[in-house]
Amino acid sequence: MTSTDISTLLSPVSLGSVHLRNRVFVPGHTTNFGHANSPTGRLAAYHGERARGGVGLIVTEGIRVHPTSAGRHISLGSFDDASVPAYEAVARAVQTHGTKLFAQLLHTGRQANGDATRTAAWSPGTTPWAAGTHIPHAMGRTDIATVVRAFGAAARRMRQAGFDGVEIHLGHGHLIEQFLSPFTNTRTDAYGGSPDGRLRFAREVLTEVFAQAPGLPTGIRVSADEFLPGGLTPPDMVGIVDVLRREFPLLYVHVSHAAYHGSYSLGTQMADMSFRHAQFRHHAALFKREIPALPVLAVCRLDSLPEAAALVAADEADLVGLARPHIADPYLVRRAEEGRPHDVRSCLACNQGCVGRLEANLPIACVVNPEVGAEREWAALRAAPPAPVRRVLVVGGGPAGMEAALAAHRAGHEVTLAEARPALGGRISVAATVPGRERLGLMVTDLARELAGRAVDVRLGERVTADDLLPGGRLDGFDDVVVATGARPGRRELPGGPPVFDILETVSALRDPHSPLRGTVLVRDDQGTWAAASVAEALAREGVRVHMVSPTASFASKITTYSKLALTSRMGELGIRSHLMRDVAAADGDTVVLRDTLCGHTEELTGVTAVVDVGLPVADDTLYRELDARTDAPRVHVVGDANAPRTALEAGYEGRLAGTFLTDAVTGAGLLADTH
Template sequence: MTGPLRAALSPVELGGVPLRNRVFVPGHTTNFGHENRPTARHADYHAERARGGVGLIITEAIRVHPTSAGRHISLGCFDDASIPAYAAIADAVHAEGAAIFAQIMHAGRQANGDATRTAAWSASALPWATGAHTPHAMSTRDIGTVVRAFGAAAARMSRAGYDGLEVHAGHGHLLQQFLSPVTNHRTDGYGGSAANRLRLTREVLTAVRETAPELPVGLRVSADEFLPGGLEPGDVIEIVAALREEFPLAYVHVSHSAYHGSWSLATQMADMSFGHAPFRHHAGMFRRALPGLPVLAVCRLDSVGEAAELIASGEADLVGLARPHIADPHLVRKAAEGREHETRSCVACNQGCIGRVELNLPISCVVNPEVGAERVWAGVHSRRRAGSVLVVGGGPAGLEAALAAHRRGKRVTLVEAADRLGGQVALAARVPGRERFGLLTRELERDVLAAGITVRTGVRADARLVRAECADDVVLATGSVPVRRELPGGPPVLDTWQAVETVCGEEAVPNVVVIRDDCGSWAAASLAEAFAARGARVHLVSPSASYSAQVTTYSRLALTKRFTDHGVRVHLLRTVRAKDSDTVVLTDPVSGGTEPITGVGAVVDAGAATSADALLHELADVARVHVAGDANAPRTALEAVYEGRVAGAVLAAEPDPEPVLLALSR
């Protein structure tokens, strides 16, 4: 174990609470709640990460008042009846040797008023994004209600057995809405000067200290709002310094961004396009400016090794790994045991975590489909059954199916038509900005080979081969193929696979490229960006009223900025037809108006793919055939990995899989 890693995994105290190491799981929304209370899924989820060796877990935001409740699947702490459910989480985490702090907050203006038919509350009547509801500008009576709610929530968390509290004053939530001159236009004692804007946070901390004096209290802040006229690191350091003089802060947890419909929000869940640890410098600024105050760092830190770097360099005292712990709950234990090479890495795709949160669904993970169903999957893995499985296809679904079946005790053979494994993920990872996605299949391949699974590449399976194998179960993970719709008499048309070869090749790209984005997927978006980065004039054309609709808002806001930087033209509510060999015409289906695009060297058809399922229909007489991933229906890697694991671990290993499948669907 290296010196930096040893330091990161060494014991430390935070606010008097002993922690077994300096790595923590920061608060992140799970959507596992019911009627704004935690469920057994929360307890199982956090217990698994505590079992994986982390020192501290900070809960997702616990809303202190019904005006912040939003969806019923979020967490709230509005009355004493919620205490037992929170105690169950604390007990589960403590049983596995980790400490747990409760993060308490009020979302303010971005609370979902539609869910409760009530107005959201904020410092001023300013919506968080274009088209969002205008919030209610809080009266002094409302402010008093919220302050008391923070105090009451703190007392309940104390009674539930939590080790500490984190007051959320960042991410553009209510306290930050009062702190920031961008969102606070008040003229009373809570607005105007910096001291007045700080008043609500001071009152909240006072209430929390009075009702739960035995608990250490930390503060989460956004170092930079990334908004014109907004809070910058120097401003926030002054805020924390002022609060530190008045309150015994246990730590400051340094994040960034505002909940605002702009690039700022994209930084809060920085995806793979941001590169390595893009905001690590923020924590160091606070640590240098506020000596003696423990500083917690967070955001797009992808591994225990990176956490160790920050601690060794003196930039932070503790480091938070949120998405990495979603992807691999045991990454700390693996590092401590010298097994970092076995870690399943977060690919920072935002598909299963924040992408599902945005859809009001429980989180999952492209890399780890067991998220939120840890107890059910533990039961599945505990049962081993002999037998043989043939997996056809070496993309994410096939690789995952092979591993899952092997772990259940099956003898597995995997055949892949191409000369290498990885499928379409390996292809997508060639596109600049999407390289990290390749970790998914590279690590799956690593684990498949380490398990000793028989792998035969360059073998195209047909019905005769499948029957000759005489496997007890067959998993078809043959993927999908792109569709190319020609434009007769028009410019040459490339499907998405051909477009990747073109933009990633050494030859010059066409001067003008039109991309037909019928699906709103990353395929069209990443190709548009890649062609533009190589100097092409790119026109992204969507027949719908939005673009990149399948890309989560958190990533799309960053994508929008990059489109702007690269000069990508976006045409919404437009259809494409050819005029001549280098001209296409865009038609507005509403008005019938047309717009020509001339000099077009290529049109990329990013329409829907089609399943490569011919082999399935040839095996109608084979009893146990299971289909996974795009061969089932063209979707994303999230579904492919999930269906692969289900196929290998459940369908191909359970004589009666229905009870398990029902449990997994809940």
């Protein structure tokens, strides 16, 4: 699409008395930029940067209304009036740039962090949200009344803080939806037993919100489909919303999908790159068609403004939300308005730095945007006087090397980037050739485009040795060398057994119509990352019988649950077998012996035609070691997998850090870690 196709999306629109400069909004998404359940300056700066980037409306992440919903201390809550000043600071940071700000209010219900608060989670009943999780407390009438009052009080505080409105979360399997859904609400009292009984709690919450914060613009967020057997369906939700909008002056309905449940449903909530673009857009379209009088806000795995504009053009939504794309590039809207849409850093929908870190109770980050969560610090760095110009050589053209070269150039240095291969990208370019992982290639495309637009001397097909950089060598004269040479794949042979392929050989074989990887393939997974999971899925789709063997007790342990639940659903359909807490002990012909890592018991897999070894990679750090050992070499820095094999998230961050802080990257890391 051209920039003219998004003109309606970028035109002003009004939701009742709330006037917005465009139809693009940032939907609520957890950041973990709180402290003691209150917003911090870090959160204000994060949202302020997206407001500066031109978005029309920002909805905060869920603000918990009562301590029984409290997450860990880095989540947000509003339990008393002492929280108001901190929220005022967030409102000022956003509204200063002409963006409106709504507070999303919720109670998470049965999935509240009981291990963090040492209190029971509250729910309509006693069924946990997933196997192995806490048993919730079934709420009594006093509990229900307490939470109802808490919603109203939180809305009142948001009005005091200067917010432009609130969004009451009725979706995603949180507490209000737990009452609405026959899947979770099996009560027989006045709060269950019938659709009207299940709706009672939501009615009471909205009544209290409008009573305690009269005149405050109020919308609702819903899940159109719970994707659960016996759960709420799109027609059910349309009926519920139609009842509520007739009884309350609702500003809009924000249409999402899924429930917080340990099944495929949760895997759709933050749909990753394995899902189709806008796969769930029909949900918003249904509400727009059935309840035309109520403005509809849509979210559904949209990656770009043209994709969002398509929903508005088709009259399927009034506003369209882009959360992860705004994490990746806070200036998404401004770049389009300035006629620079090709300068946007693309969201990969990888769920690695955002969702993956949330699951580890860490603040969000982003693979393609190393500055997420440290917007103030990076802004201060750019405002500082430039450092003395240095001649910098970056060796390696993967994500770490490209980020290092760009950062050093921005810092005012003379930069050369040497890549031994004929193209930039490193191993992420290889990963992007695996079916279903193609979107990873956007990172390479974006970084290469930025390099081409700057005065960086990029040399492809040039291998660099330590001798080249020593006095008198052909590359003598550089002040700094950034080593970003990546890692080599791990590989363990099985003498007398089936042929063994490392991960790079496997990816290459996937593109070979005469691939030797046919029949029955055993995938050894010592990492628990997408490396093994993606090739296993790709092989299975080619008709290969796949067995995955891992010494760990958890399948794909480094893939976020939000992606894993969809992944395991697909793998189950493909017939992939998993063997956890198993290692390969021996092999003979087409027989592979597996050993139980707990008790040592062995078992045999027969008919194995090949083994894919996704073992631990080894840092390719020879150049770094040789230069570091010399006193007459340029100053050397090592980043990415050459430093220690990890992921593109760490590679990009370390590259930008090294290029920015050539004089002292350790000090730079300390500075940017201090982001409270």
